Amino acid sequence: MTVTALPEPALPADLNPILAEACRAASTAARHAWSALDRQARAEEVRMGADGTPTMRIDELVEDAIVAVAEAHRINVLSEEVGFLDHGSARTLVVDPLDGSANAAAGVPLSCFSGALVADGTPVEALTCWLETGRSISARAGVPVTYRTSGRTALAGSALSMLRPKVGARGDTTGVWTALSGRAGRVRILSTSCLESMLVADGSIDAFADPGSDTHRLVDLIAAQLIVPAAGGHVCDAFGRDLDFSHDLTRRYSGVVAASRDLAEEIGALITATI
């Protein structure tokens, strides 16, 4: 296919400069990987990540670029592949360097930089940027945002994105997946949790869920935890676990990101009852 020049991230002018610099570094590294490496080279598994899943070459390239920004600013990092890097700061840059890694490696143009600044254990500012288009969404704690969720409160007829059905730590999620799909009006699997959360925040879809496979880590959800409630929505774990900041990336969740608290709770209850 014709590949148009991939755009720079379109970021708000008042975004925290560390988040902005980290996102631009991620974008530059990803664009380099797309132009210089073929699919096989991008997808090569180079080591095991801190989250317990393999790190692909494209993950490593993007994360390295972000870590360099954090080091230059002497801020701690918590990231999917390297885990926690203590630079002696009260602030931590928590990032999913390349959400939708499998998309990015294969050439399906749906991948994101997503991160949050955490100060003394509390997220204070968050950004998700869809790398292939440069579109971004951000929020700062306590500051109103201009975007709104759809406000939908019931699953029946809703536009729902999900992770694919699979065998997870609690067993096969196919039954839950089909139960949710059967109630939804529209169903999508984009394979990029952070982009799907952006679409909930701006009202393009009503909800996104991991249907009980406990695939999510904190880094998949932390930006949404600030961005989605600011827009009127709700983020939770389907099984009610706290989504508190922690350095332990082996902790897993089944995230539910929804246009309203009622919708998140209905989806979570259905997952808990069906799995």
Add this chain to the structure above:
Amino acid sequence: MTVTALPEPALPADLNPILAEACRAASTAARHAWSALDRQARAEEVRMGADGTPTMRIDELVEDAIVAVAEAHRINVLSEEVGFLDHGSARTLVVDPLDGSANAAAGVPLSCFSGALVADGTPVEALTCWLETGRSISARAGVPVTYRTSGRTALAGSALSMLRPKVGARGDTTGVWTALSGRAGRVRILSTSCLESMLVADGSIDAFADPGSDTHRLVDLIAAQLIVPAAGGHVCDAFGRDLDFSHDLTRRYSGVVAASRDLAEEIGALITATI
């Protein structure tokens, strides 16, 4: 979310000028709808289309722009909403004006212009353009292309896109959907058949299928019928029906678009055996 300026279609210089002009007109009309109308206005059902499904306002705006191009060039049109318009030509512009209409109406940025020029019943040139990024793919009968499918020949472990499971004319496709999903390595539902076919053609995914719901019409598949075989892949109906050119848009198919004939036949056979 920040919305970057939506790009013009990136089209090859030697593309047939009617296809190029129709695509640019579609892109301009879609961008106007995105900027001037809200979700509700874009999704408003304005009438019943020739394919037997409701026409949304955004479908109508985009199709009207394409039909005007065809009229100016005195070429016939076969399109999802208006059906066949006879302008007394031996050539017909067959188009899905806005593939992924539900995405486009809601603001999920995954929608396409897709069309083919048919001369005396035979497709001679085809184009699909992802409107939100401007990326395009095209093919001309008998002319080699630079892109290739992945070449994958087996479903096990493949990257498979599907239409969502639903109740179709042959009953509930949930069982087929989960049987296919259980064999695939990666599963996606992007809700835009023409973009998913582009991704098969350029090797980003291995296959795309309607798992037996008979949702597809000729306009969803005609561009892929020229583009995907040129790249080494195969396009067929899961139930073996001919995909011949016809003016009858109420004819339905369960399209299978795959990186190889073997893979298409394996998917088709599994759908036929399971439904």
